[in-house]
Amino acid sequence: MTYVIEAARPDDSAWLGPLLLRAWLETYRNPEVGVDEDWVREHRSSSATAEGITQWREFIEAANQQPDLLFCRVVRSETEIVGVLCGRRGEVVTLGPMYLLNHVQGQGLGGRMMTEFFTWAGAAPIGLWVTDYNQSAVRSYRRHGFKITGERELWQGRLPNLRMTREVASSFNHSRAARNQTRVGNNCLDGQVRENPPHGIVGGAKTDSTARRPPGSGPSPWSAATSRFWHRSWGVVAECCPDVRLQGGEFA
Template identity: 55%
Template sequence: MIDTPPPDAPPIGGAFPDGAFPDGALPDGAFPDGALPDGARETVRAARRADAELLGPLHLAVWLETYPNAEAGIDAAWVREQRGEDGSAAGIDRWREFIGRTEADPAQWFCRIVSSPAGDGARPLGFVCGRRGAAEVVLGPMYLLAEAQGRGLGGRLMAEFLAWSGADPIGLWVTEYNAGALGFYRRHGFRPTGERELWRGRLPNLRMARPGAAG
């Protein structure tokens, strides 16, 4: 999946990893195994508060899919220690609050989700969110499940985000070892700024930026 974290999250560095959901990452039946039907059309739409019930667990699931990396000393246990609350009632409440902001002030706050076809349960497969800062638009978080990759869905999400951001410059953070996400952002006009950070002393992130129309 494409990774771009919120202010307290690491950048989206493992955005397009392989692998199934870790055991216990999601409620039973929320994200069943199996490929999507060939030719199915997924839907991209604005997030609604009711989506928080699945976006919280999905957020934890994509972290568990994306960030474990032996070289960085990051495993599923570390991810759960740092982000385990994302799938809890508190994490769901945070999503509900954030989505409420996008509904109350859509010019300032943004969130779109991509969901599977109705015949597959219309379940969320990924999302992209953002906000307008004082100097630039902040992209993140942005994630797409591994099972949904290679279908052009990341590009559809990014197109929605770029249309919303307009001519403003955009910034994001991405995990250094997430080669898929780095390539994805480069293809959409983002370039590394040279800034780096170790999120919570372990996850290596770098900053990328896309200039505004006048940049």
């Protein structure tokens, strides 16, 4: 089977909502913390509704209009979309959501997507949230240069997440990320964004007109109008997939 990684198209929205629900069912069920199939469906089924699909379309269109601010790639087979990686640029770069279905893991697709994302992010620091019992995701992020910060949260009062960040070092070789293609067991190198962020923060990055791109990236694109556009567009994804909270996603 041949897989292609490319920018998402608006019509891909019909695949992405159901993809997220399927990925959550494959990854997050854990009776020990009270996350069963019913709980997942209660909190994730909206992503597969007509409204959720419309929200995905709006985000993809926004990403295509502002590719320097919003990132969205899909993994496409000959018959379906099997993975997605999104992100956005603020004072830090937000990674998430990131998902790859179980049956296509172990083929290096996650490493290829991460390499594309790192190229897009440039020298900016990157942040994400990952579910703490998703240890295969945590290990994979570590291999890609992320470190646990110690910050934690409970999404919806139940799903335990921890914060990871990546500072770009001059000695870090992106080709090493491409080689880190060891199979990861679950499919959500989590990519989450806060649904109700405190103090005007979404996913840890400012959303007002003071937000900056990384040094050396040219004039800031953050006019008031652009800020409103960005906040609305990212809000679409945060609403339809709060795992975007930064929960990276889980790929290999």
